[in-house]
Amino acid sequence: MPSDPGEIALRPVRDDDIEIMERLTQDPASAGEFAWFGWHDPLRWRRGWAENRLLGPDGGALVVAVAGEPAGFVVWRRHPATAAAFYWEIGIAMLPQVRGRGIGTLAQAMLARYLFAHTIAHRIEASTETANLAEQRALEKAGFAREGIQRGVGWRDGRWRDGVTYSMLRTDQAASEGL
Numbered sequence: 767m768p769s770d771p772g773e774i775a776l777r778p779v780r781d782d783d784i785e786i787m788e789r790l791t792q793d794p795a796s797a798g799e800f801a802w803f804g805w806h807d808p809l810r811w812r813r814g815w816a817e818n819r820l821l822g823p824d825g826g827a828l829v830v831a832v833a834g835e836p837a838g839f840v841v842w843r844r845h846p847a848t849a850a851a852f853y854w855e856i857g858i859a860m861l862p863q864v865r866g867r868g869i870g871t872l873a874q875a876m877l878a879r880y881l882f883a884h885t886i887a888h889r890i891e892a893s894t895e896t897a898n899l900a901e902q903r904a905l906e907k908a909g910f911a912r913e914g915i916q917r918g919v920g921w922r923d924g925r926w927r928d929g930v931t932y933s934m935l936r937t938d939q940a941a942s943e944g945l
Contacts, residue, residue, distance in 0.1 A: 774872050776828040776840065776880065779820045783829050786836050787811045790859040800898045801859060803922055828880075830860065830873040837864040840877045845891070853889035854881050866900065868907075875908040878934050888936045895920060896928045905932045909939070 779787070788811055794802045811827075814820045820827040825843035829836050838860035844852045856877055860870050878890050892910055894901040906912065910932035918926040 773833045774869055774876070775831045775834075776873065776876050777831055779815065779827055779829050779839070781815065783836050783839070784811050784815055786829075786861070787827070787839055787859075790838065790861065796862060797859070798862065798865070800895050800901065800922075825854075828877070830858075830869065832864060832869060837861055837869060838873070840873055842877065842881060842890075847889070852887060853891055854885070854887050855891045855893070856881075857892070868904075870901075871904040871907045874904065874910075878909065879939065882936050882939055890934045892932045893919070893929045894932075895922070896930050902930060902932075908934075910934045911938065 788808065789796045790801070791797060791810075792805060792808060797803075811820070814827070823844070825841065827839050827841045830838045830840060838858065840856060840858050842854045842856045845855055847853050856874065858870050858874055858877075860873075874892070881887060881890055890910075892905055893916070894905070896915060902912070911934065913931045913933055916929045916931060919929040920927045
């Protein structure tokens with residue numbers, strides 16, 4: 767964990783943050799092994815910014831700031847569960863120089879608390895590749911429970927990859943309160 771968790775905050779995306787979001791999704795070196803999916807839709811973040819500043823009823827993005835400086839971002843999107851209910855799926859992208867310091871763990875726990883506080887969703891889900899052990903540890907430390915393996919769920923670097931799904935229920939939230 768970071769030495770001072772109070773230095774870490776989630777905040778709305780600003781216009782000058784779009785460049786970092788593009789780098790973390792369009793540059794192989796910045797994205798890292800498990801988040802590089804090839805070049806695609808280079809205007810995605812700019813369209814979202816122009817449409818709704820990347821905050822809407824079906825999902826959004828927030829910047830992870832460390833001591834006021836952007837270090838990455840978190841995202842969430844709505845998935846229907848039944849005709850009357852939905853859950854959130856979350857994701858994270860962090861700059862290479864801040865990875866491995868517990869910042870992503872704290873950011874994901876903070877995002878879960880934010881979503882439970884401001885939406886009626888009862889479930890938050892996150893997935894990663896089975897080989898991404900660092901992200902699995904981060905999700906577990908953030909209070910997410912491992913649910914199981916999804917075989918051949920993700921295509922990356924020329925082959926299908928197995929994924930592992932994690933979840934947090936509103937009733938589990940107390941487990942992440944200590945972060």
